[in-house]
Amino acid sequence: DVKVTQSSRYLVKRTGEKVFLECVQDMDHENMFWYRQDPGLGLRLIYFSYDVKMKEKGDIPEGYSVSREKKERFSLILESASTNQTSMYLCASSPIGRGGTEAFFGQGTRLTVV
Protein backbone atom coordinates (compact mmCIF):
# COMPACT_ATOMS: atom_id res chain seq x y z
CA ASP A 1 0.00 0.00 0.00
CA VAL A 2 1.52 3.28 -1.11
CA LYS A 3 2.10 5.81 1.57
CA VAL A 4 2.89 9.45 2.19
CA THR A 5 3.52 10.11 5.85
CA GLN A 6 3.56 13.48 7.57
CA SER A 7 5.37 13.56 10.88
CA SER A 8 2.63 15.26 12.91
CA ARG A 9 -1.15 15.40 12.74
CA TYR A 10 -1.44 18.41 15.01
CA LEU A 11 1.10 21.05 16.03
CA VAL A 12 0.88 24.12 18.23
CA LYS A 13 3.76 26.59 17.98
CA ARG A 14 4.47 30.07 19.25
CA THR A 15 4.89 33.15 17.11
CA GLY A 16 8.50 33.54 16.01
CA GLU A 17 9.43 29.88 16.39
CA LYS A 18 11.14 27.99 13.58
CA VAL A 19 8.87 25.13 12.57
CA PHE A 20 9.72 22.00 10.63
CA LEU A 21 7.06 19.88 8.90
CA GLU A 22 8.36 16.57 7.64
CA CYS A 23 7.02 14.37 4.86
CA VAL A 24 8.22 10.95 3.74
CA GLN A 25 7.01 8.86 0.77
CA ASP A 26 7.76 5.24 0.00
CA MET A 27 6.86 5.18 -3.71
CA ASP A 28 10.19 6.37 -5.16
CA HIS A 29 8.41 9.38 -6.67
CA GLU A 30 10.47 12.20 -8.11
CA ASN A 31 7.92 14.95 -7.47
CA MET A 32 6.97 16.12 -4.00
CA PHE A 33 4.70 19.00 -3.09
CA TRP A 34 3.64 21.10 -0.14
CA TYR A 35 0.17 22.62 -0.18
CA ARG A 36 -1.63 24.82 2.27
CA GLN A 37 -5.39 24.43 2.72
CA ASP A 38 -7.63 27.18 4.06
CA PRO A 39 -11.44 27.37 4.09
CA GLY A 40 -12.78 28.99 0.94
CA LEU A 41 -9.35 29.09 -0.69
CA GLY A 42 -8.86 25.44 -1.52
CA LEU A 43 -5.34 24.06 -1.85
CA ARG A 44 -2.57 26.48 -2.67
CA LEU A 45 0.88 25.30 -3.70
CA ILE A 46 3.72 26.53 -1.49
CA TYR A 47 6.74 24.73 -2.95
CA PHE A 48 7.49 21.66 -4.98
CA SER A 49 10.54 19.59 -5.81
CA TYR A 50 11.17 17.38 -8.82
CA ASP A 51 14.50 15.97 -7.68
CA VAL A 52 16.84 15.79 -4.74
CA LYS A 53 18.16 19.24 -3.80
CA MET A 54 15.87 20.84 -6.39
CA LYS A 55 13.01 23.14 -5.45
CA GLU A 56 10.60 25.44 -7.18
CA LYS A 57 8.37 28.13 -5.74
CA GLY A 58 4.67 27.63 -5.94
CA ASP A 59 1.95 30.24 -5.64
CA ILE A 60 2.53 31.30 -2.02
CA PRO A 61 6.19 30.71 -1.02
CA GLU A 62 6.60 33.78 1.17
CA GLY A 63 7.54 32.91 4.75
CA TYR A 64 8.41 29.32 3.86
CA SER A 65 11.42 27.36 2.71
CA VAL A 66 11.94 23.70 1.88
CA SER A 67 14.62 21.05 1.99
CA ARG A 68 15.01 17.88 0.00
CA GLU A 69 18.22 16.09 0.89
CA LYS A 70 16.89 12.61 0.10
CA LYS A 71 14.45 11.49 -2.56
CA GLU A 72 11.91 10.17 -0.10
CA ARG A 73 11.86 13.16 2.26
CA PHE A 74 10.60 16.70 1.72
CA SER A 75 10.59 19.18 4.59
CA LEU A 76 8.69 22.43 4.88
CA ILE A 77 10.24 25.09 7.10
CA LEU A 78 8.53 28.11 8.59
CA GLU A 79 11.47 30.37 9.34
CA SER A 80 9.59 32.50 11.88
CA ALA A 81 6.06 31.31 12.46
CA SER A 82 3.28 33.87 12.38
CA THR A 83 -0.40 33.59 13.25
CA ASN A 84 -1.39 33.91 9.59
CA GLN A 85 0.41 30.63 8.95
CA THR A 86 -2.15 28.78 11.05
CA SER A 87 -3.51 26.31 8.53
CA MET A 88 -3.74 22.73 7.32
CA TYR A 89 -0.59 21.63 5.49
CA LEU A 90 -0.70 18.79 2.99
CA CYS A 91 2.23 16.96 1.46
CA ALA A 92 1.90 15.00 -1.78
CA SER A 93 4.06 13.03 -4.19
CA SER A 94 3.79 11.87 -7.80
CA PRO A 95 6.05 10.37 -10.46
CA ILE A 96 7.62 12.75 -12.95
CA GLY A 97 6.74 12.81 -16.63
CA ARG A 98 3.60 10.78 -16.10
CA GLY A 99 0.96 13.46 -15.86
CA GLY A 100 -1.86 10.98 -15.90
CA THR A 101 -0.77 9.46 -12.62
CA GLU A 102 -2.54 10.88 -9.62
CA ALA A 103 -0.74 12.54 -6.74
CA PHE A 104 -0.78 10.77 -3.38
CA PHE A 105 -1.40 12.79 -0.25
CA GLY A 106 -0.37 12.53 3.35
CA GLN A 107 -2.90 12.79 6.16
CA GLY A 108 -2.19 16.47 6.74
CA THR A 109 -0.72 18.53 9.57
CA ARG A 110 -2.97 21.03 11.27
CA LEU A 111 -0.69 23.80 12.52
CA THR A 112 -1.80 26.41 15.01
CA VAL A 113 0.47 29.38 15.68
CA VAL A 114 -0.32 31.24 18.90
Add this chain to the structure above:
Amino acid sequence: AQSVAQPEDQVNVAEGNPLTVKCTYSVSGNPYLFWYVQYPNRGLQFLLKYITGDNLVKGSYGFEAEFNKSQTSFHLKKPSALVSDSALYFCAVRDESGYSTLTFGKGTMLLVSP
Protein backbone atom coordinates in the same frame (compact mmCIF):
# COMPACT_ATOMS: atom_id res chain seq x y z
CA ALA B 1 -1.86 29.33 -16.65
CA GLN B 2 -4.13 26.48 -15.72
CA SER B 3 -7.13 26.89 -13.43
CA VAL B 4 -10.14 25.08 -11.99
CA ALA B 5 -13.51 26.49 -10.98
CA GLN B 6 -15.95 24.78 -8.67
CA PRO B 7 -18.93 27.13 -8.77
CA GLU B 8 -20.75 25.71 -5.75
CA ASP B 9 -19.43 26.06 -2.23
CA GLN B 10 -21.96 23.51 -1.03
CA VAL B 11 -24.29 20.95 -2.56
CA ASN B 12 -27.19 19.51 -0.59
CA VAL B 13 -28.90 16.28 -1.62
CA ALA B 14 -31.17 13.74 0.03
CA GLU B 15 -29.97 10.19 0.48
CA GLY B 16 -30.94 8.02 -2.47
CA ASN B 17 -31.09 10.94 -4.89
CA PRO B 18 -28.54 11.48 -7.66
CA LEU B 19 -25.79 14.01 -7.03
CA THR B 20 -23.68 16.23 -9.23
CA VAL B 21 -20.67 18.31 -8.18
CA LYS B 22 -19.59 20.73 -10.89
CA CYS B 23 -16.10 21.50 -12.17
CA THR B 24 -14.81 23.52 -15.11
CA TYR B 25 -11.19 23.90 -16.08
CA SER B 26 -8.76 25.87 -18.20
CA VAL B 27 -5.47 24.43 -19.44
CA SER B 28 -3.19 24.59 -22.46
CA GLY B 29 -3.52 21.53 -24.61
CA ASN B 30 -5.19 18.36 -23.46
CA PRO B 31 -6.04 18.07 -19.79
CA TYR B 32 -5.53 15.45 -17.18
CA LEU B 33 -8.41 15.80 -14.71
CA PHE B 34 -8.82 14.43 -11.21
CA TRP B 35 -11.34 14.28 -8.41
CA TYR B 36 -10.34 13.92 -4.78
CA VAL B 37 -12.40 13.61 -1.59
CA GLN B 38 -11.46 14.83 1.88
CA TYR B 39 -13.07 13.73 5.13
CA PRO B 40 -12.71 15.96 8.22
CA ASN B 41 -9.13 16.43 9.39
CA ARG B 42 -7.80 13.98 6.83
CA GLY B 43 -5.69 14.20 3.70
CA LEU B 44 -7.06 13.96 0.18
CA GLN B 45 -8.14 10.61 -1.23
CA PHE B 46 -8.09 9.99 -4.96
CA LEU B 47 -11.49 9.18 -6.50
CA LEU B 48 -11.04 9.07 -10.25
CA LYS B 49 -9.27 10.61 -13.21
CA TYR B 50 -9.64 11.38 -16.89
CA ILE B 51 -6.61 10.95 -19.13
CA THR B 52 -7.97 10.01 -22.52
CA GLY B 53 -10.60 7.78 -24.06
CA ASP B 54 -14.17 7.43 -22.85
CA ASN B 55 -15.74 10.63 -21.66
CA LEU B 56 -17.46 8.83 -18.78
CA VAL B 57 -14.97 7.77 -16.15
CA LYS B 58 -15.83 5.42 -13.29
CA GLY B 59 -14.06 5.59 -9.96
CA SER B 60 -14.18 4.57 -6.32
CA TYR B 61 -17.28 4.28 -4.13
CA GLY B 62 -19.69 4.36 -7.09
CA PHE B 63 -18.65 7.80 -8.29
CA GLU B 64 -18.26 8.68 -11.94
CA ALA B 65 -17.39 11.82 -13.85
CA GLU B 66 -18.22 13.09 -17.30
CA PHE B 67 -15.61 14.86 -19.38
CA ASN B 68 -16.96 17.43 -21.83
CA LYS B 69 -14.26 19.00 -23.95
CA SER B 70 -16.45 21.61 -25.63
CA GLN B 71 -17.70 22.87 -22.27
CA THR B 72 -14.34 22.32 -20.54
CA SER B 73 -16.15 20.55 -17.74
CA PHE B 74 -15.57 17.47 -15.62
CA HIS B 75 -18.59 17.07 -13.36
CA LEU B 76 -18.63 14.44 -10.62
CA LYS B 77 -21.76 12.29 -10.37
CA LYS B 78 -23.29 9.48 -8.42
CA PRO B 79 -26.65 7.85 -9.19
CA SER B 80 -27.70 7.37 -5.56
CA ALA B 81 -26.14 9.41 -2.74
CA LEU B 82 -25.27 8.01 0.68
CA VAL B 83 -25.02 9.92 3.96
CA SER B 84 -21.43 8.67 4.15
CA ASP B 85 -20.65 10.55 0.91
CA SER B 86 -20.82 13.80 2.89
CA ALA B 87 -17.35 15.31 2.55
CA LEU B 88 -15.32 18.00 0.79
CA TYR B 89 -14.65 17.33 -2.90
CA PHE B 90 -11.83 18.82 -4.95
CA CYS B 91 -11.39 18.90 -8.71
CA ALA B 92 -7.85 19.25 -10.08
CA VAL B 93 -6.20 19.70 -13.48
CA ARG B 94 -2.73 19.13 -14.88
CA ASP B 95 -1.54 19.62 -18.47
CA GLU B 96 -0.51 16.65 -20.56
CA SER B 97 3.21 17.41 -20.38
CA GLY B 98 3.42 15.56 -17.10
CA TYR B 99 5.74 18.19 -15.74
CA SER B 100 3.20 20.73 -14.54
CA THR B 101 1.85 20.77 -11.03
CA LEU B 102 -1.70 19.93 -10.04
CA THR B 103 -3.99 22.94 -9.76
CA PHE B 104 -7.00 22.53 -7.49
CA GLY B 105 -10.39 24.15 -7.27
CA LYS B 106 -11.59 25.67 -4.02
CA GLY B 107 -13.60 22.62 -3.11
CA THR B 108 -17.30 21.81 -2.80
CA MET B 109 -18.84 20.57 0.41
CA LEU B 110 -21.35 17.80 -0.25
CA LEU B 111 -24.00 17.29 2.43
CA VAL B 112 -26.25 14.26 2.10
CA SER B 113 -29.25 14.27 4.40
CA PRO B 114 -30.94 11.08 5.66
